[in-house]
Amino acid sequence: MKKRIINIYIGMAALLMLPACQQFEKASDAPDVKALTAVISANLNLGTDPAPEQLSVKLINYNENYEINTTMDPSGTLSVGNIIPGIYTITMSSEETHGQYTYYYSGSAVNVSIVADNKPISVDISAAKSGALLLKEIFYCGSKTSTGGSYFRDQFYEIYNNSENVQDVKGMCIALLNPSTATANLPTYSIENADKYVYALQIWQIPTNKSYPVNPGESVIIAQMADNHQKSTLNPASPVNLLSAEFETLVNTTSIILDNPAINMTMAFWPSPTPQWLTTVFGGAFVIFIPNEAINPANYINPVGSTSTKVYKIPIADVIDAVELVGNANQVQLKRVPSVLDAGATTVGGTYLGVSVARKIKTTLNDGRVIYYDSNNSSNDFEVMNPPVIRRNGAKAPAWNTWK
Amino acid sequence: MKQIKYIFCTGALFISLFAVNRLSGQTNAVVNTPASLEVIKAKSLWINSSNGAGLVLDKISDFTELYAGYSFNSGDYKLNRTGKDENILGVSAEGGKNLENAFAWGKFSFKNISQNGTLYNTQTVDFDRVMPYVVADPNLSDWKNQEYKLEMAVSSKPLWDRLLVGIKGEYVNKVGAKQMDPRSEVYYYHIRLQPGAVYTWGNNSLGANVLYENLNQRSKTTNSDTQVNQDVYVLKGLGYSYDAVVGGLQSLGMFIYKGNKLGGAMQYQHNFPFMTLFAEGRYHFRVEDVISTPTKPKKQGSVRENSYAADLSLLFGKSDLARVDISYLNQSTSGIEYVQVLDNSYNVQKWIVVFSSVRSTFDVQELNARFSFFKDAKRDYKWKAGADIKYRNNDDLYIMPESVEKVENLFYGVYASYNLPISGRWSVLAGADIQLKSNLNGRYEYNGPEPETDLINACMIPDFEFMKSEYTKIGARVNVVAKLAKSAVSITGRIDYYKPSEGSNDRIDAQIGLGFTF
Structure with missing residues (x-):
């Protein structure tokens, strides 16, 4: 009788703990946050329009109200560091005068999740003469x-x-x-x-x-x-x-x-x-x-x-x-x-x-x-x-x- | 509401069993008084431990206490979330009963709390746990809260003359309603079970228990005036937040908190000829998830907590009783945030977690020492005196972008009470205490994206200043006790006055009540 009571007692304790296990496992896996780096490149879809000499690059994490601004040479890649893991909108823009026209170069990648280091991101860039x-x-x-x-x-x-x-x-x-x-x-x-x-x-x-x-x-x-x-x-x-x-x-x-x-x-x-x-x-x-x-x-x-x-x-x-x-x-x-x-x-x-x-x-x-x-x-x-x-x-x- | 009535009735019934049983069985018993209950608890080492199985070892005599009181807090020396004025109507009942060689203990308490003039609390009724993912708004508001707490502990009679088994349990239910837009209805409960066992040999007792706790909170926020939407902050800790709106199509959804805690403790007692030593080590691991909009759940965050604690109690003497308590707490809580994307596929439409990481940490170290001396404490005591000191260090960090909040305080004080017989059945138990708080270190540096918001300037910074402020507290209490045939009745009065060393703010905490002890 006493043994049965003890067995019931141990079984009851084990049963109580089961619901928590899955929740604990997920939470235990979360590492400390660390800054990430993304490798950004521009994909120029310009047709016959001239290429820009420089592009302004902006990474915005709206959830965090966090923004990184920099510039890049469109022919190369840009390594951007100090990124908080999250969902980013990446915009590139430039305004340059070539001949008699002012060209607006722009492109963006929306809702890009940057959660791993050195993530490559390519942004399509198009050109337009000023909007009417x-x-x-x-x-x-x-x-x-x-x-x-x-x-x-x-x-x-x-x-x-x-x-x-x-x-x-x-x-x-x-x-x-x-x-x-x-x-x-x-x-x-x-x-x-x-x-x-x-x-x-x-x-x-x-x-x-x-x-x-x-x-x-x-x-x-x-x-x-x-x-x-x-x-x-x-x-x-x-x-x-x-x-x-x-x-x-x-x-x-x-x-x-x-x-x-x-x-x-x-x-x-x-x-x-x-x-x-x-x-x-x-x-x-x-x-x-x-x-x-x-x-x-x-x-x-x-x-x-x-x-x-x-x-x-x-x-x-x-x-x-x-x-x-x-x-x-x-x-x-x-x-x-x-x-x-x-x-x-x-x-x-x-x-x-x-x-x-x-x-x-x-x-x-x-x-x-x-x-x-x-x-x-x-x-x-x-x-x-x-x-x-x-x-x-x-x-x-x-x-x-x-x-x- | 029906559930609340059930809780109240269950609690009242539960406690009345102790009272009725005590009265019916009490023929030549000595009447308990508030002072004798203090002595009973001062002599008990297992009653405040995690292990209910050891209650038998405390050799507590039967007791029952019923209490109804009204307390009133007022003053500007407070946290934003605390009411400028608070009125609390409370009822409690506690009892311990020997059942042949077993022992049962239970306590029920109820509080009806009215808070006036709270700020930056939109939907929280439980501030006892670390939870950074809450909602705050800048509107001055009242709160109407109710709290129910049921506690029990049972210890078996000795098995094989060596083994005691038992269980300790606790059920807490809190409901709250914020009275100004954005107004919330909040329902909170936690249930805790701690089954344990104690093995005894000679003058030694070794105990162990496990702990399981389940927690749930639902908070729904709406507006009474549907024409005016209300801006709120959804907090992430240390002043980090995002903006949300209550009202309209984009209204903030319901918040649901679900938590589990697992842990365990070990106890050891040794009876020396001149002293009893009791030591306990505890550990728990808690995880609590916060989701919003349960029909399309989005994770707002999670907390992961590791807590280590150790207590040491020494009990000297019998007639003149001295007790030393030393306790240590080391608790580390991590705030986990999630990167989520919306899967808009037809028939899916849900938030997918693509990454989770610890974004903040909330660490607490606490060291507490207390000495109490009871003169002539065979049953009631003649007088008692004591001193306590507590060191507490709160060290909070938001990792990226880095912000810190650190508050290191020292609390210390002395107290004394005198039990003065007036006539045959009348006595007065009068006491006074003084406590001081010294700040050893305090730093709050917010490096987030919005340093000029009301949340930072009107909430976080004033609350930090309050937490690191130094104060002197003076308290006085008096119990007028009349012994009746089988019980004692007491009228209780207490007042505590807090005065910070800087500024003109202060706060009074006063209470009156009527108690019955059996």
């Missing part, structure tokens, strides 16, 4: 009312001509990509060459009935609602008056939503429209593009596993500019925009803050025209602005905007 039209400022997070409520009708998107030449925005589209907010649940698509497209939930198009020329240094404003948001019936605490916007995304008029002087855009694709084009105040992903064929809403596709979500595929080759907006810096890992379009992301870091993201000034020419950064990396190119301002830094409205 770009998303210059986006006010997406909304504002607070004086009573603490949330106001979201004052969203706007400013598109700027950053080039030397006149650009026509006739037929140009702005699209909100799927999913509307940065999330770990990124959808997949079962189509051929799925990685050659981005997938829009909603597309608004500038009318195709006439030309809308935009001169160098001019910008056009696309407003959710091109009204004076500071008037008493809307939100006197709003930072913006958008009556001078060139375009608005009017769905239907209501007692609050008026048909303002701005030109109404065409709702080219939006399977389930709501009374206003409210894009997520947490930060959507946007592209502007000129479609190479008419948009047919019936040609939608569904993400794998979803029949309720309808998206329209846009060839990456048609995209003029893209900006990834996220809720906070840690969500860069949840990117929706391919890195070839935007290697990073920008954020105001909250909602209803009454602040915007705007491109940083690269240079100001003798005639006062401002050239903005366009390295295809929103993490580098944008900064948070308080308050949002349309046509800041002297940007002009096009001559055809007679209501400005």
Whole structure:
């Protein structure tokens, strides 16, 4: 009897300890962290364009808020040390003048895990003459009312001509990509060459009935609602008056939503429209593009596993500019925009803050025209602005905007 | 809530068994008082050890104590996470019972805690363990907490006149609710079992026990005002953190903590003619994982802890009792962080761990010595006096980028109590103590990416300054005791006043209560 008691006793003790064993084994394997080295090289895909003499290299670990900056000779390799193990976005960029052109060299590798020493990393580098039209400022997070409520009708998107030449925005589209907010649940698509497209939930198009020329240094404003948001019936605490916007995304008029002087855009694709084009105040992903064929809403596709979500595929080759907006810096890992379009992301870091993201000034020419950064990396190119301002830094409205 | 009622009822029932049994069996017994219970525990060497099997060797007489009290803490001399004011309503019951040649001991306690004016604590109710992976927010808030603790120990009667077997157990349940956005509901429990055995021969006893503990905590944070999202810091230790938001589609998910602890201890007792020696060596290994968003689990970190401890107790005399306790603790906790990638494949969609490494370490060394003397301690004592000294060294390191926090303190003090008979059944037990804290070393160097955040300037640096600050504590306590026919009733009052050597802050910790001893 006594022996049986002791056996039961020992057995019970052993049984108690079993659940812990697997957890202990995993934790025991973790070594002390040590600095790593990565070997980085540039893969120049330049066609007939001249090669850059030097590239700036940036390694960003968004989770750690840790950044390493250096430079390299594009023809060789670069050994970068002092790397904390983690997930990195590696960008290379350079701006050089060859002959009469300014070339922008850029490339990036996104979500690269550097967890072993001397990891080789190759970054594809392409060259572009300066970008023409770009998303210059986006006010997406909304504002607070004086009573603490949330106001979201004052969203706007400013598109700027950053080039030397006149650009026509006739037929140009702005699209909100799927999913509307940065999330770990990124959808997949079962189509051929799925990685050659981005997938829009909603597309608004500038009318195709006439030309809308935009001169160098001019910008056009696309407003959710091109009204004076500071008037008493809307939100006197709003930072913006958008009556001078060139375009608005009017769905239907209501007692609050008026048909303002701005030109109404065409709702080219939006399977389930709501009374206003409210894009997520947490930060959507946007592209502007000129479609190479008419948009047919019936040609939608569904993400794998979803029949309720309808998206329209846009060839990456048609995209003029893209900006990834996220809720906070840690969500860069949840990117929706391919890195070839935007290697990073920008954020105001909250909602209803009454602040915007705007491109940083690269240079100001003798005639006062401002050239903005366009390295295809929103993490580098944008900064948070308080308050949002349309046509800041002297940007002009096009001559055809007679209501400005 | 139903679970909490069960815990309370179980505890109350468990303890009342001791009380009822004691009363029914007590015919010519001498009544226990608060002073006699102190003597019982001072003479016991196994009751505070890890091994319940040795309880029989303590030869403790039966006792039961019931206590209900209210305590009040107030003052600015505190950590950020501590309430500026705290009100605690507590009930406890403890009992020991000889069962022929076996012995059983149990204790139940309940606390209802209201904290006002806490900062930088969003979802933590248990600060007893090292856990760097927690959430903090800068909003001033109140907390409503409840704590339940059930403890038991049983020792068998001797087997083959040589062997004692026993078990010690503990169940702790804590629930808490933060009262301002971002507000949390937190549920915590741990259960600990320590089966053990003791072999005796001659004047010697050799014991050994194992330890197993399981821990679980769930913390869900939401906003009452859904129009306003709240920014929080998800901490990683020494001020390293990442930003997150409570509210909206990107809201911070639930945090779940799951931990296991395994360990063991060995004890040795030798009875000299003039002294009893008791020594214990303990070791435990703890691992605790922290995950967020259980529907798509992402590891926030893990801790891995190795702890070594040794205690030595010497007991001299019988009528005039002297006791010396020396203890040493060496605990090293490693903070493990994970590199994870999101596998977005359809039907998979989960975070994959591609690398894990120790990013931080939290080391503690503690040496404690205490001397107590009880005059005329056959049952109640006439007076007691003592002194204690404690050295504690906290040495924390964030490895990359390197940051350090080191606090080395010395605590020392003296105390005395006098048991004054007033009349036949009345007596007053009055005591006073003074304790000083000296800082030997203190250094906090944060070399992380965001040195100018509120987290660093308003939380980490002030908390470090508090931990290394020097203070004088003066305390006084009084028990007015009335002996009844089969029990004693006591009214207890206690006050401790903390005054740091620098600054105008201070803190008062006061308590009143009503106790019954059998």
